[in-house]
Amino acid sequence: MSNKVIGKIGVVGAGNMGSGIAQKIAQEGINVVMLDVKEEFVNRGMSNIKKILEEGIERKIFTPAKVQEIQSRITGTTDLNALADADIVIEAVFEDKAVKSDLFAKLDKVCSPATILATNTSSFFVKDFAEKTSRPDRFVGLHYFYHPAKNRLLEVIPHAGTSKETVEKSILAAKLHGKTAIVVKDAPGFAVNRFFVPFLNEAARMLEENMANIPTIEAAGKKAFRIGMGAFELMNVTGIPIAVHSSNTLGNELGPFYATSPIMKTQMDKKENWNLSGEVDESKIEAVIDRFHGVCLGVAAALVDEGVATMEDTDRGAKIGLRWAMGPFEIMNKIGIEKTYSLVSSVTKIYPDFKMPGILEKQKNSGKPFSFSYVDLEIKGKMAYITINRPEAMNSLNEAVFAQLDDRFSVAEKNPDVKAIVFTGAGKAFVAGADIRYFVEKIKAGKVSDIVDFTRKGHELFLRIENSKKLTIALLDGLSLGGGSELALACQAIIATPAGSMAFPETGIGIYPGLGGMLRFALIAGPELSKYYTFTGTTLSVKDAFDLGIVTVVAEPASIDNAIDDLISKGKPDKYKKREIPARFKETAALCGSDNVLKLLAGQQPEGVGAEPAAKALKTMGFKAPLALKISNEIIDRQTGKPVPEAIEIELGRLQEIFSTSDALEGLSSLGRKRPEYKGK
Numbered sequence: 001m002s003n004k005v006i007g008k009i010g011v012v013g014a015g016n017m018g019s020g021i022a023q024k025i026a027q028e029g030i031n032v033v034m035l036d037v038k039e040e041f042v043n044r045g046m047s048n049i050k051k052i053l054e055e056g057i058e059r060k061i062f063t064p065a066k067v068q069e070i071q072s073r074i075t076g077t078t079d080l081n082a083l084a085d086a087d088i089v090i091e092a093v094f095e096d097k098a099v100k101s102d103l104f105a106k107l108d109k110v111c112s113p114a115t116i117l118a119t120n121t122s123s124f125f126v127k128d129f130a131e132k133t134s135r136p137d138r139f140v141g142l143h144y145f146y147h148p149a150k151n152r153l154l155e156v157i158p159h160a161g162t163s164k165e166t167v168e169k170s171i172l173a174a175k176l177h178g179k180t181a182i183v184v185k186d187a188p189g190f191a192v193n194r195f196f197v198p199f200l201n202e203a204a205r206m207l208e209e210n211m212a213n214i215p216t217i218e219a220a221g222k223k224a225f226r227i228g229m230g231a232f233e234l235m236n237v238t239g240i241p242i243a244v245h246s247s248n249t250l251g252n253e254l255g256p257f258y259a260t261s262p263i264m265k266t267q268m269d270k271k272e273n274w275n276l277s278g279e280v281d282e283s284k285i286e287a288v289i290d291r292f293h294g295v296c297l298g299v300a301a302a303l304v305d306e307g308v309a310t311m312e313d314t315d316r317g318a319k320i321g322l323r324w325a326m327g328p329f330e331i332m333n334k335i336g337i338e339k340t341y342s343l344v345s346s347v348t349k350i351y352p353d354f355k356m357p358g359i360l361e362k363q364k365n366s367g368k369p370f371s372f373s374y375v376d377l378e379i380k381g382k383m384a385y386i387t388i389n390r391p392e393a394m395n396s397l398n399e400a401v402f403a404q405l406d407d408r409f410s411v412a413e414k415n416p417d418v419k420a421i422v423f424t425g426a427g428k429a430f431v432a433g434a435d436i437r438y439f440v441e442k443i444k445a446g447k448v449s450d451i452v453d454f455t456r457k458g459h460e461l462f463l464r465i466e467n468s469k470k471l472t473i474a475l476l477d478g479l480s481l482g483g484g485s486e487l488a489l490a491c492q493a494i495i496a497t498p499a500g501s502m503a504f505p506e507t508g509i510g511i512y513p514g515l516g517g518m519l520r521f522a523l524i525a526g527p528e529l530s531k532y533y534t535f536t537g538t539t540l541s542v543k544d545a546f547d548l549g550i551v552t553v554v555a556e557p558a559s560i561d562n563a564i565d566d567l568i569s570k571g572k573p574d575k576y577k578k579r580e581i582p583a584r585f586k587e588t589a590a591l592c593g594s595d596n597v598l599k600l601l602a603g604q605q606p607e608g609v610g611a612e613p614a615a616k617a618l619k620t621m622g623f624k625a626p627l628a629l630k631i632s633n634e635i636i637d638r639q640t641g642k643p644v645p646e647a648i649e650i651e652l653g654r655l656q657e658i659f660s661t662s663d664a665l666e667g668l669s670s671l672g673r674k675r676p677e678y679k680g681k
């Protein structure tokens, strides 16, 4: 076994799912062994992977060298013994109970006792296979979504006997190969298929009832969930037999409401796709949307009621796994709980075995919308873990997240057993900045003062984190941007894994880092480098951040707990102690030194630095908002030498001004859509 926490993963079955899973694992830097029964099937899987990676080269996602590196991490085999020392083995063979059972019995014999065995089954219970092994505690469901190299969702499904360690290791494995994990009970359809399959089935039923024609049902489905494909087109793409099979499973386990519509079976028997052509009847769209909502929202509420998944994970599943614009619970809040209740009520009248979920009943009586939890607190002995759990938005910070961070932090701080409070982000990122949409809405509504109040509250929390009597640690194990990097900088220590990074992209979107990032960066690594990273938005790698004294400890994922223990025993690090900047940063610092910075801001060649780095910085800064650059330069200058609370007032004092510029609105609203055009006002 490798000394890394997950050094080798086995994938059994090199078909559609298995090859995609293996590809993704290799893409994220983990060695993978892919097995199938025959050499030719292994080769077919390998060539599928090659084809998709080559498309990636064409689309400039990968370089040819990167593709070679990815491929070199995948070993194909037909020999089960090659999986003996894998940390996890993921089964993705035919959806056949006997085939899977037989395979797991063999894997159990061959694999080391430490190996976790996982099934990617869609329709059987995880426990059915766990029971076939001598290690039910080290057995879990890992349910991927097509295409597994592209769709980020992963349902992690412990059965009743799965150990806590296995669940934790599975979640870590998910994170390490770029998946967003939701933990789901071992129940029919798990979380996502439980409401997705009824969506397909209900579309067919409405057709069968002559409620509307296919194009109308398609148009309504797309509108109901803001998705690119309707139910019939989705069935055409993934295969009607899969839909029938999944629906049969739900029907058998859960009763007639879930039973497959006869027209779907007929269509499957005809071995033909659905004919999508025809006219949309606008007059019927509303009724079809209502029916879709009644069914899907009702089922989502039912599964949460049964404890299959949380509301938040159910929403995440829909948004990440199915690419719905909003999750079912967010839709319920949007259309209103009263209306949701009445739509679900209508469905219970059509299908009497489907009962009104208690959670909806309760919410309706409360007269309030659902409120979501975005920040989790877990206390384990002397450690408190505060996890920002909004991976679908890369954990970005908004008012609700801040309020919950504040709340969880207060609870952790008050707990006398807690010695250290660790901030982490769920999924691949740490925290990708603040919620840009919030800023845009406030600017458009003429309420910039709300942004100032929001930022002030953020500062108050960050100061409490910085000055807490407990040791506060940021676990930087993924990308951080803007407000996320600022949260990390506000902690007393930063533990980073090699996957961590920091950057301040704000000046590129017309604003400046407003949560103390410039200030704290300058206090650790000097105002020149603070200016450089603010002006250029250059990503700071973990190695550079460590050499500069910004990151306290670099640790592999497997040794994070040790690193935390170590920090606790050493006591609080002296965050702002005087340090020498390593020689290799001197030239970068000189670029933004007092002799050069005004030249640089005026777009002129600085002196005493190489032509190449100067040209590069000038070019990068050419894409930034000029006013944002100018104001951040002034702020950093004025902050120098001031105590932290006073320095914070200086940056708060310019917020109204920067957010009122037309460049701020241009930059913030262009993000992800187009390159902003700045006018310098």
Ligand SMILES: NC(=O)c1ccc[n+]([C@@H]2O[C@H](COP(=O)([O-])OP(=O)(O)OC[C@H]3O[C@@H](n4cnc5c(N)ncnc54)[C@H](O)[C@@H]3O)[C@@H](O)[C@H]2O)c1
Residues within 6 Å of the ligand: 012, 013, 014, 015, 016, 017, 018, 035, 036, 037, 041, 091, 092, 093, 094, 095, 096, 099, 103, 120, 121, 122, 123, 143, 144, 145, 146
């Ligand atoms: N296709 C989807 O959208 C999807 C989504 C989630 C989960 N799943 C599940 O993933 C699993 C695989 O589905 P798929 O679509 O990749 O199927 P597939 O038919 O494309 O691939 C299955 C592969 O498993 C191999 N295989 C069969 N028995 C084997 C054995 N004993 N040892 C090693 N290899 C063996 C086959 O040769 C084949 O290459 C199924 O359980 C399915 O329910 C599928």
